[in-house]
Amino acid sequence: MYKIHPQVKARSDIKKIWLYSYKNFGVIQADKYFDELDAGMDTLRDNPLIGASCEYIRAGFARFRRKLVIAK
Template sequence: MKPSRKRVWMYEVTVSPLAKNDLKGIWHTTFKKWGENKAADYLRDLDAGIQGLISNPKIGKSRDYIRAGYRSVQINRHVIYYRLEAQTINIVRVLHERMSAENHF
């Protein structure tokens, strides 16, 4: 019997300038409302969600109605919008679940 081989894909994650600004804004808003520890915890949750995409990048819902190739995954109260390009996961925005995505791209 041949040993089974598992194909491993390695993805790089990039974060757009807009998404970086989104994350800064999320931190500041959370900090003002609930303090530094909660802000740090929340950003860690978002980062864990982003890192989770590395092992399963197609888990997100298709968002072709926003732009062709866009996908999203929700982490807590925020939605991470991203697109796959070859071996790269490009994080394009991180928006609150109540924000209309169509108005922010």
């Protein structure tokens, strides 16, 4: 099984995304968004070949769009 190891910058960005979502949409929406990010990483970990290539960033990198989360 593959493992995902978010780098320091990625962890910082995820915290900033949560704080922004919390300030603008509330704790419930911030948590929903965080859960979607986490689920997306789980999906990529379990199915590493579904990601679209991001070789222009770094060899072996891929991206995956899980879901658009709209605040309600």
